[in-house]
Amino acid sequence: MPELPEVETVRAGLMPVMEGRLILRAQVNRPDLRFSLPERMAERLTGARVMGLRRRSKYILADLSSGESLLIHLGMSGRMLVSGGMLGAFHHDHPAPQKHDHVVLDMEGGARVTFNDARRFGAMDLMQTAWAADHKLLRGIGPEPLGNEFNEAYLAGRLAGRAMPVKAALLDQGIVAGLGNIYVAEALHRAGINPRRAAGDMTGAEVARLVPLIRDILAEAIAAGGSSLKDYRQADGELGYFQHSFRAYGREGEPCLSPACTGHIERIVQSGRSTFFCPICQR
DNA sequence: ATGTGTTCCTGTCCGC
DNA sequence: TGCGGACAGGAACACA
Numbered sequence: 001m002p003e004l005p006e007v008e009t010v011r012a013g014l015m016p017v018m019e020g021r022l023i024l025r026a027q028v029n030r031p032d033l034r035f036s037l038p039e040r041m042a043e044r045l046t047g048a049r050v051m052g053l054r055r056r057s058k059y060i061l062a063d064l065s066s067g068e069s070l071l072i073h074l075g076m077s078g079r080m081l082v083s084g085g086m087l088g089a090f091h092h093d094h095p096a097p098q099k100h101d102h103v104v105l106d107m108e109g110g111a112r113v114t115f116n117d118a119r120r121f122g123a124m125d126l127m128q129t130a131w132a133a134d135h136k137l138l139r140g141i142g143p144e145p146l147g148n149e150f151n152e153a154y155l156a157g158r159l160a161g162r163a164m165p166v167k168a169a170l171l172d173q174g175i176v177a178g179l180g181n182i183y184v185a186e187a188l189h190r191a192g193i194n195p196r197r198a199a200g201d202m203t204g205a206e207v208a209r210l211v212p213l214i215r216d217i218l219a220e221a222i223a224a225g226g227s228s229l230k231d232y233r234q235a236d237g238e239l240g241y242f243q244h245s246f247r248a249y250g251r252e253g254e255p256c257l258s259p260a261c262t263g264h265i266e267r268i269v270q271s272g273r274s275t276f277f278c279p280i281c282q283r
Numbered sequence: 284a285t286g287t288g289t290t291c292c293t294g295t296c297c298g299c
Numbered sequence: 300t301g302c303g304g305a306c307a308g309g310a311a312c313a314c315a
Contacts, residue, residue, distance in 0.1 A: 002308060034291075034310085058309080076309055077293075100293085119292045121309060137310095164286055173310075180308055227308080249308095271287060274306080 002074045004058060004145070004178030005221035009240060010080050011055045017082055017111035018050045018062065025106040033102060034075060034123040044068060044126055045105065057141045057177035061132055069129040071137065075121030085111030142176045145214050150176055156207045159199040166202060167195035167270055170214075179214070182227060182249045185276045187214045189248035189258070194282045195275045196268075220245065248276040256281060 002010065026045035031037040038044070049065035060080075062070040072080070083094045085107070094112050097104075103115040103124065115124070127135050142158075143149035158175045159166070169175055170184045179187070188195050191210045193202070202210075221227060225240035243250075247257040252267040256278035263280030 006308075073309085075292095076307065117292095118294065119307090119309095121291070162285080168286080171309090182308060272289080273309095 002058065002078070002226070003180035003183050004055075005183070005218055005224075005242065006226035006240065007058045007060060007074065007178075008055055008222050009226040010074070011053055011060050013082060014060070014080060014113065015053055017085055017107055017109060018105075018113065019053055020050065021111075022047065022049050022108040023064075023105050024108055027104040027106075028102070029104070030100075030102040030120075033117065033120050034073075037103075037124055038126045041103075041124070041126060045070065056138055057144070057173060058180070059138065063129050067129055068126050069132045071123070071125045071127065071132070071135065072115070073123040073137070075117060075119060075123065077119040078115065078117035078122035081114040081116055083112045083114070085109050140174050142172075142174050145176050145178055145218055150211065150214075152204075152208045152211050155211055156202070156204060159202050159207065162199035164199055165195060165270055166193060166197050166199045167275055169199035171273075176214070178218070181273055182246070183214070183217055183221065185249040186217050186247060189277060189282060190217065192258070192281050192283065194279075195270065195277050248278065251276060 023045050026042040028037060028042050031041075044066065045064070048068070050062050051065055052063040054061040054063065058073060060072040062072070064070060074080070098116055100116045100118045101114050102117060102120070105113040107113060115122070123137070125135070125137070133139065143154065155176070159169055162169055167184055167188065170179050170187070171181070185195070187210060190213045191206065193206055193210065221242040224242035224245065227243040227246075228239040228241070248265055251265040254265050256263040256265060258278065258281045261278060261281040263278040265276050265278055268275050268277075
């Protein structure tokens, strides 16, 4: 699934076709996503103007003129596809509907935004904008990793005393928002930290290394338009290219790319998910 | 409280 | 070419 950089890339791709525009028509083809879509969602969206598009962690929030906000989560396989309207200098037609097109928004200006999600782990909800931060899915989420609140002192405090592997701690959205399996692997690799280490055993120096590396990797990935794996594409259908910068994720058996390291990337399973790391330079 | 395992669902890939 | 199993970017939930 899309992690923070991919979600940010999607948000940026939706901005020019959604922000400031009316939703002329909303259509729900399939309401049973991760949970059932809210009552009368299509009617509540139709005729509303998108006043702003925000991102919080891996969620996109569209603030509407109706006083409500549309929450969008892409799960593992969700995509927001943009067609029609003026994209760049060219007019694009709408492609034929696809099998997993669950929600379709026709925007003022001629663009169509289609939420497509084969696995249906994604979600949408509507809430009063004023209470968005208190939404069940948002209220327990930790600080944004690119914001000032996420710093060495904060992270050290949250990891202290925790027996769980540092990999699991960084995946915990309550500790830090937006990291997923890819970017945790990349951050720990660059920091030279073994993902199996207990979170509470991190030294001050290690936490101090980790924080700026997490920021760097996310910023680089956003600049690259995210990573394109099986399902994920940018809103305009273009591919992000950060996957070419992976040093650990998905590289089982391949040489470690750390300077002067002679190791090879290994794959293990931690709490049911793949972990990629170099046993030589990640201690 | 904390940590781990299971589950939701569909698609793809790999080995036989 | 078909078939079965493993695996996939998330995260809520049930349980020890």
